Amino acid sequence: MASDDIAQLVEALSKTHVGDGDLSFKGLGLKLDNAASVEELVRDIEHHQSLRALCLEGNTVGVDAARAIAKALESKDLLQRCYWSDMFTGRLRSEIPTALRSLGGALMIAGARLTELDLSDNAFGPDGVKGIEQLLKSPTCHNLRELKLNNCGMGIGGGKILADALIECHRSSSALGEPLKLRVFIAGRNRLENEGACALAKAFQLMGSLEEVHMPQNGINYTGVMALASAMRHNPELRIINFNDNTFTKKGMLAMVQALKQLRNVEVINFGDCLVRCEGAIALAGVLRDGLPVLKELNLSFGEITEAAALVVAQAAMEKPHMEKVDLNGNCLGEEGCEALREAMENMDKADMLASLSDDEGEPDEDDEEEEEDDDDDNESSDDDDATDNCNELSEEDDETVKENGIITKEESPEKARGPAEVMAFLSCPSVEKLLQLGDMRTTLQQQMDASDPHKGADALLKITSLYSEEPETRAAVFEAMDAVLMKLLSASTLQSYCFLSTLLVKMGLLKGEGKMKKVPLVPGQLLCLEHATQQKYFSQHHASLLHTFTSRNSGALKSCSATRERLRAALEKKCNNDH
Incomplete structure (x- = not known):
């Protein structure tokens, strides 16, 4: 080693930070190629008798240098935290696994018990995960609390290897009576996609100890999101969930909000750039009404959310x-929508809570919306074929049917009673004559409604209300039947009632939905029925607020019923202002 190089290394090492048990060479830019190049560094490690944390971040370590460092680590049984991010810049990808095996092997020889391992920003790919596989399975990682593998290019293969290693670590540590309790998992920008996400979901569900999960920008769509959502439900201490820049769409978002409904400690939700869209946003608003009691930050930016849905989220x-920040930037609000959102926040003295709206995409074009819906259908079909088989090994507790509407329920028994024949005949082909013939059985329509099936509920409501007329007997019968249906559907959880209302809005043409859902030609009598419903006890203030938001901002969809539309809007506004 040249004398100039030695002098440079000595000068760099003089800047080394040595704390109580900590040794840091962070950001020194050292090019460590061989044993000679790390002599001073190794000496510092060897002389640090109570080494608990070692930071090598921001240097570049070759295979021979790693072996020399590893030799020094073989006696460091107190080492707990390894900050080894960004330490292979300029190295051949084939070198990295060998270097990692040397360093990991030394920790195992030492009998160290790691609590934190950071290997972020090392582009080592699946082979790099193999380089730490044995370390992760070993007793050295039984006490691991934080695992950071951000921007490592693991890919699907690396995600599967990592998941298997964590599962094995949990199995072996559990056998010793101290199961692995990982708290922080960071793996953004790794191209995990659905298969990698599904594999890791199994590990997350098994551990049940996570407090922070960061998996942004991994190419995960709704299939992988649904698997992760199922796993999140088994981690009750979750505080931070960051899945930014993946693709939820309606199916993934509804599965995720079903999980959020059960989590009481979440403080930060980052679903920005996840294609949440309107129905997903409304469902999340439903969970905000009932749950997430300590939430501080909500990011739904760049999600193709329109003005009315954004307002519903903001209101909730x-x-x-404890809310401190709501980010709805980059959505499809339009100039007037942005102003309406700001005004709503200001009126509640919450203006400081709203993040910038400087990147708003403007109101969506109707032709573009139709094209997007067709594309979604095609994409989801191909995704199902490619990924469904990789996400079907959950526990018996999670052997559930995820219906198309996104509400998760146990499979219905095939022996479930279908109800009186007259009621079933009416629902299959409604008519005024059949409705009147039902008599007292009209109230049993409630029993045929399933709060977990908003499509069925919305269809039934629209069919019943389409029979409205001013003839007193018919009007009374329609109101009675409608009240029975709505009493069941709106008395369910807020999440289920919001999913029903959003489905109803889609069918009425007041909300853009995903996929192909036939819109119903509305008649004035249907809006008069909704006006009646607003005056009933089962129709709450927040239900009225949701419907008022959409009816006030989608006048074109109700053009054929302009007079009754104004009556409905007035009734909804009165409910919003007077109900306590």
């Missing part, structure tokens, strides 16, 4: 006592 978020 503003009621959270």
Whole structure:
């Protein structure tokens, strides 16, 4: 080693930070190629008798240098935290696994018990994961609390290897009476896709100890999101969930909000750039109404959310006592929508809570919406074929049917009672004559409604209300039947009632939905029925607020019923203002 190089290394090492048990060579830019190049560094490690944390970040370590460092680590049984991010810049990808095996092997020889391992920003790919596989399976990682593998290019293969290693670590540690309790998992920008996400979901569900999960920008769509959602439900201490820049769409978002409904400690949700869209946003608003009591930050930016849905989310978020920031930037609000959102926040004295709206995409074009819906259908079909088989090994507790509407329920028994023949005949082909013939059985329509099936509920409601007329007997019968249906559907959880209302809005043409859902030609009598419903006890203030938001901002969809539309809007506004 040249004398100039030695002098440079000595000068760099003089800047080394040595704390109580910590040794840091962070950001020194050292090019460590061989044993000679790390002599001073190794000496520092060897002389640090109570080494608990070693930071090599921001240097570049070759295979021979790694072996020399590893030799020094073989006696460091107190080492707990390894900050080894960004330490292979300029190295051949084939070198990295060998270097990692040397360093990991030394920790195992030492009998160290790691609590934190950071290997972020090392582009080692699946082979790099193989380089730490044995370390992750070993007793050295039984006490691991934080695992950071951000921007490592693991890919699907690396994700599967990592998941298997964590599962094995949990199995072996559990056998010793101290199961692995990983708290922080960071693996953004790794191209995990659905298969990698599904594999890791199994590990997350098994551990049940996560407090933070960061998996942004991994090419995961709704299939992988649904698997992750199922796993999240088994981690009750979750505080931070970051799945930014993946593709939820309606199916993934509804599965995720079903999980959020059960989590009480979540403080930060980042679903930005996840194609949440309107129905997903409304469902999340439903969970905000009932749950997430300590939520502080909500990011739904760049999700193709329109003005009315954004307002519904904002209204629910503003009621959270600990909320500090709501990010709805980059959506499809339009100039007037942005102003309406700002005004709504200001009126609640929450203006500081709203993030910038400088990147708003403007109101969507109707032709573009139709093309997107067709594309979604095609994409989801191909995704199902490619990925469904990789996400079907959950516990018996999660052997559930995820219906197309996104509400997760146990499979219905084939012996479930279908109800009186007259009621079933009416629902299959409604008519005024059949409705009147039902008599007292009209109230049993409630029993045929399933709060977990909003499509069935919305269809039934629209069919019943289409029979409205001013003839007193018919009007009374329609109101009675409608009240029975709505009493069941709106008395369910807020999430289920919001899913029903959003489905109803899609069918009425007031909300853009995903996929192909036939819109129903509306008649004035249907809006008069909704006006009646607003005056009933089962119709709450927040239900009225949701419908008022959409009816006030989608006048074109109700053009054929302009007079009754104004009556409905007035009734909804009265409910919003007077119901306590």
